Amino acid sequence: MKYVPKTASLAEAIYRDIDKNEYLNEIYEALLYNYSIDLFGLDRPQQQVQIKDALRFADLLSKSTYAPTADRDHQWGQEIATLLHLVYPQDEAVKYYLGSVLSAVGNYRGLKAPAVGGYKSADVLDGIFYEFDKESHLIPGRVGEYFFHDQKSVYDRLGDPYFSYSGPTSMGKSFVVQTYIKEQIEKGSTGNYAILVPTKALINEVRSNMFDGLQDELTARNYRVVSAIGEIYLQQDHHFIFIMTPERMHHLLIERPDMNIDFVFVDEAHKISERGGRGSYYYKVIPQLRRLEKPPTVIFASPNVPNPEIYLRTIPGVRPSKVQRLASRFTPVSQFKFFMDLPNNRMCIHNEHKKSLEYVYRVPTDMSLAKIIHRVGRGKQNVVYCSARQKVVDFAMEYAKSLQPLDNLNLTKLANDIKNDVHRECYLAELIEKGVAYHVGYLPANIRLRIEQSFEDGDLRTIFCTSTLVEGVNLPADNLFITSYRNGTTNMDEVEFRNLVGRVGRIKYNLFGNVFLLRMDSSLTEKQYERLLNNDVPEQKLSFDLDENRSHYPALVNDLVRGDIEMTTCHAEATDRDFDALRKMALIIMNDYAAGIDSPLTEMFEEYVTPGQKSTIMKNFPPEKTSNDITLSYDQAFTLSEVIKQGAKYPELKGENDDVDFNELVRFLGMLSRVFKWDKYESETIGKSPNVLKWYAVILLRWIRGNGLSSIINYAIGYKHDHPDTGVWVGNLQIAKRYDGSRDHKNYIIAETLGVIENVLLFSISNYFRKFSLEYKAFHNVDHFDNDWYEFVEYGTTNDLTIFLQRVGFTRDSATFLEQPRNRVKYIAVLDGEIRVKKAVMTCGNASVEIDANEIKFNMPELFID
Numbered sequence: 001m002k003y004v005p006k007t008a009s010l011a012e013a014i015y016r017d018i019d020k021n022e023y024l025n026e027i028y029e030a031l032l033y034n035y036s037i038d039l040f041g042l043d044r045p046q047q048q049v050q051i052k053d054a055l056r057f058a059d060l061l062s063k064s065t066y067a068p069t070a071d072r073d074h075q076w077g078q079e080i081a082t083l084l085h086l087v088y089p090q091d092e093a094v095k096y097y098l099g100s101v102l103s104a105v106g107n108y109r110g111l112k113a114p115a116v117g118g119y120k121s122a123d124v125l126d127g128i129f130y131e132f133d134k135e136s137h138l139i140p141g142r143v144g145e146y147f148f149h150d151q152k153s154v155y156d157r158l159g160d161p162y163f164s165y166s167g168p169t170s171m172g173k174s175f176v177v178q179t180y181i182k183e184q185i186e187k188g189s190t191g192n193y194a195i196l197v198p199t200k201a202l203i204n205e206v207r208s209n210m211f212d213g214l215q216d217e218l219t220a221r222n223y224r225v226v227s228a229i230g231e232i233y234l235q236q237d238h239h240f241i242f243i244m245t246p247e248r249m250h251h252l253l254i255e256r257p258d259m260n261i262d263f264v265f266v267d268e269a270h271k272i273s274e275r276g277g278r279g280s281y282y283y284k285v286i287p288q289l290r291r292l293e294k295p296p297t298v299i300f301a302s303p304n305v306p307n308p309e310i311y312l313r314t315i316p317g318v319r320p321s322k323v324q325r326l327a328s329r330f331t332p333v334s335q336f337k338f339f340m341d342l343p344n345n346r347m348c349i350h351n352e353h354k355k356s357l358e359y360v361y362r363v364p365t366d367m368s369l370a371k372i373i374h375r376v377g378r379g380k381q382n383v384v385y386c387s388a389r390q391k392v393v394d395f396a397m398e399y400a401k402s403l404q405p406l407d408n409l410n411l412t413k414l415a416n417d418i419k420n421d422v423h424r425e426c427y428l429a430e431l432i433e434k435g436v437a438y439h440v441g442y443l444p445a446n447i448r449l450r451i452e453q454s455f456e457d458g459d460l461r462t463i464f465c466t467s468t469l470v471e472g473v474n475l476p477a478d479n480l481f482i483t484s485y486r487n488g489t490t491n492m493d494e495v496e497f498r499n500l501v502g503r504v505g506r507i508k509y510n511l512f513g514n515v516f517l518l519r520m521d522s523s524l525t526e527k528q529y530e531r532l533l534n535n536d537v538p539e540q541k542l543s544f545d546l547d548e549n550r551s552h553y554p555a556l557v558n559d560l561v562r563g564d565i566e567m568t569t570c571h572a573e574a575t576d577r578d579f580d581a582l583r584k585m586a587l588i589i590m591n592d593y594a595a596g597i598d599s600p601l602t603e604m605f606e607e608y609v610t611p612g613q614k615s616t617i618m619k620n621f622p623p624e625k626t627s628n629d630i631t632l633s634y635d636q637a638f639t640l641s642e643v644i645k646q647g648a649k650y651p652e653l654k655g656e657n658d659d660v661d662f663n664e665l666v667r668f669l670g671m672l673s674r675v676f677k678w679d680k681y682e683s684e685t686i687g688k689s690p691n692v693l694k695w696y697a698v699i700l701l702r703w704i705r706g707n708g709l710s711s712i713i714n715y716a717i718g719y720k721h722d723h724p725d726t727g728v729w730v731g732n733l734q735i736a737k738r739y740d741g742s743r744d745h746k747n748y749i750i751a752e753t754l755g756v757i758e759n760v761l762l763f764s765i766s767n768y769f770r771k772f773s774l775e776y777k778a779f780h781n782v783d784h785f786d787n788d789w790y791e792f793v794e795y796g797t798t799n800d801l802t803i804f805l806q807r808v809g810f811t812r813d814s815a816t817f818l819e820q821p822r823n824r825v826k827y828i829a830v831l832d833g834e835i836r837v838k839k840a841v842m843t844c845g846n847a848s849v850e851i852d853a854n855e856i857k858f859n860m861p862e863l864f865i866d
Contacts, residue, residue, distance in 0.1 A: 108146035566635065
């Protein structure tokens with residue numbers, strides 16, 4: 001008999017050890033088993049379940065009021081009710097109890113699922129309470145839509161000066177803040193809002209959500225959504241909703257120090273705990289924001305983190321407290337996890353509550369990823385996670401071998417657009433015709449967005465992807481297949497894994513989802529999968545406190561004491577990934593020392609530096625030898641200033657075709673390489689070798705001339721045809737020593753060329769051109785100059801109309817389409833000296849242009865004329 005303290009409440013007596021109830025566990029295991037054999041269509045008898053007893057347990061768990069276990073109990077009760085409905089779909093009592101359980105746990109959105117079908121409580125008092133509770137959780141501005149309980153708790157704290165919360169991926173953390181911003185604007189707010197997201201893909205999603213939520217209210221309230229520094233709205237008198245990565249916000253605050261921002265939402269805040277340089281921007285940006293004339297409210301949201309208050313440490317002067325945090329574990333959807341060990345021919349289902357794998361059946365020896373997807377994913381929406389981008393393509397092609405093209409006009413149009421815009425032999429086009437796609441970071445944004453939309457519409461059924469899709473983009477997936485516990489070459493940690501698993505079964509679309517963890521070969525271990533399945537997310541540290549960084553602080557301090565701005569010793573002992581973070585943090589600390597600022601980073605650094613060392617560092621790096629820009633160190637800035645004083649400038653564009661002396665461009669890139677020390681700071685990409693610079697110069701020239709992707713790719717393939725001995729590469733991996741002209745090799749070249757455009761031109765080279773242009777303008781005392789290659793790279797053209805269209809929100813591809821002579825006549829007009837776009841563009845037949853135009857109309861309605 002379990003001991004119960006005399007002072008225990010009734011709730012504690014019932015719920016404290018309910019997870020150890022043998023009969024409850026027996027019922028739950030039987031339901032998991034029965035669901036498994038139904039899902040896989042196995043010809044074997046179900047295990048006996050007393051449905052009435054199972055319903056009583058589900059009801060009891062859903063009404064748990066014992067705080068230490070309430071989230072777990074509510075989740076368990078919902079899982080049992082959902083499993084009962086899946087196994088016994090015709091049972092009316094099960095259907096009723098499913099509605100009752102969802103009501104009890106406050107999952108009012110789940111009550112809209114077809115499985116529940118108009119639930120109404122038979123108990124009058126329960127019905128009155130649930131109606132009252134529903135109304136108290138009504139979402140502002142939404143009819144018949146309600147917050148979950150924890151969502152409402154978060155919503156009520158968004159007026160606090162600072163607050164940090166976490167919850168499962170399916171909790172709808174971002175939705176709460178977007179709803180709050182919308183309500184504040186509709187109430188007459190005139191403040192500026194900022195949403196910081198870690199990736200450009202998330203910018204697109206959040207931007208679309210804001211347009212969809214506010215629509216005409218944007219212009220009625222004089223608000224504009226801004227996601228890039230070059231957008232034309234920043235030159236006009238508006239209130240703003242900024243949706244940016246930390247890098248973009250950092251540069252905005254440098255270029256517009258007078259900008260007021262009243263509310264900041266840091267989404268996916270767990271990125272502050274990750275290794276690498278990108279997380280370092282938060283240590284700069286958040287203090288930059290808090291030092292504005294009127295410090296903004298700062299809100300953090302993170303997935304599954306048990307101690308979300310840790311991120312409050314990045315705010316100057318704030319000491320983390322559990323008073324300013326909420327950590328929810330309740331998820332509105334149930335996720336059922338299967339482990340398929342193909343080398344050992346066994347399939348198990350994971351029991352979340354016993355932390356164990358329960359054997360279900362012996363897997364046939366010829367079972368493969370493709371066969372598994374065909375077996376359980378037919379007619380469902382499937383996402384297949386792969387650890388590397390080449391595996392994405394290989395697995396997708398293998399899966400689609402046995403599929404026939406679908407008679408679907410939407411997919412045919414998307415496939416044809418890819419053939420025309422990318423390459424006629426691109427594998428992606430062939431896959432899409434069969435209802436399959438791959439989604440990787442190098443794909444153009446307009447294609448990625450159309451793939452996501454086609455999946456949401458149900459035209460595409462199966463997407464193979466890397467982490468680019470699952471890091472924040474919300475899709476209606478019924479099944480998630482995880483082919484590896486690695487992300488690239490490193491193992492996923494618990495945060496990454498839980499965030500990945502949470503991408504299946506979204507409450508917007510369904511009540512549950514299935515996760516299949518596949519051990520496809522012996523290079524993956526069962527123990528690592530079990531560790532990820534069984535371990536809770538541990539308390540998180542800030543990246544500053546990670547062992548991978550802490551171990552290098554003595555070397556970093558010694559380098560700075562010696563005045564070594566290159567941080568040579570630290571660089572020699574750290575990996576490139578860790579050195580990127582260490583260097584950026586050091587530049588922040590040096591700048592704060594020079595400015596006499598006590599910042600979160602300088603306070604953390606006190607543990608590693610003596611007063612004497614700190615004084616020496618300050619003498620070595622006075623204000624004139626530091627910069628507010630954490631991507632630029634003094635050695636780079638000084639050399640850049642000197643070469644511009646000596647007359648350095650971009651290569652000249654000549655003639656109608658913007659001809660450039662190729663050798664002059666290569667020399668210019670070589671000069672930048674020496675100025676910015678790419679061999680030290682960019683050794684894996686643009687600093688690798690002079691030959692690599694020549695290849696990038698080839699792509700760069702065609703990019704700024706406005707060549708379409710298909711033209712650039714055709715040139716790249718032609719170059720390989722003429723120089724086959726240059727081999728075939730994917731990133732730093734050589735696939736073949738000699739190019740053979742096969743379709744496989746052409747697709748490698750397509751992937752590599754798109755990757756160069758996305759990761760090298762639009763990120764690395766663009767960032768260095770930006771620095772050159774800013775220094776050039778400062779030295780010559782001008783706000784603008786005609787031959788600005790930073791602008792040409794950023795917009796992929798030298799054409800003024802194409803640049804203007806991108807600055808108001810059209811993508812490069814859409815702007816290039818509109819700039820073509822036949823389309824320019826149809827859709828572009830000049831009215832009183834101002835460029836205008838005809839409303840007919842919203843039905844022009846080009847899907848990407850239509851998507852862009854139908855969002856821009858809310859941001860700049862005056863742009864459009866009849």
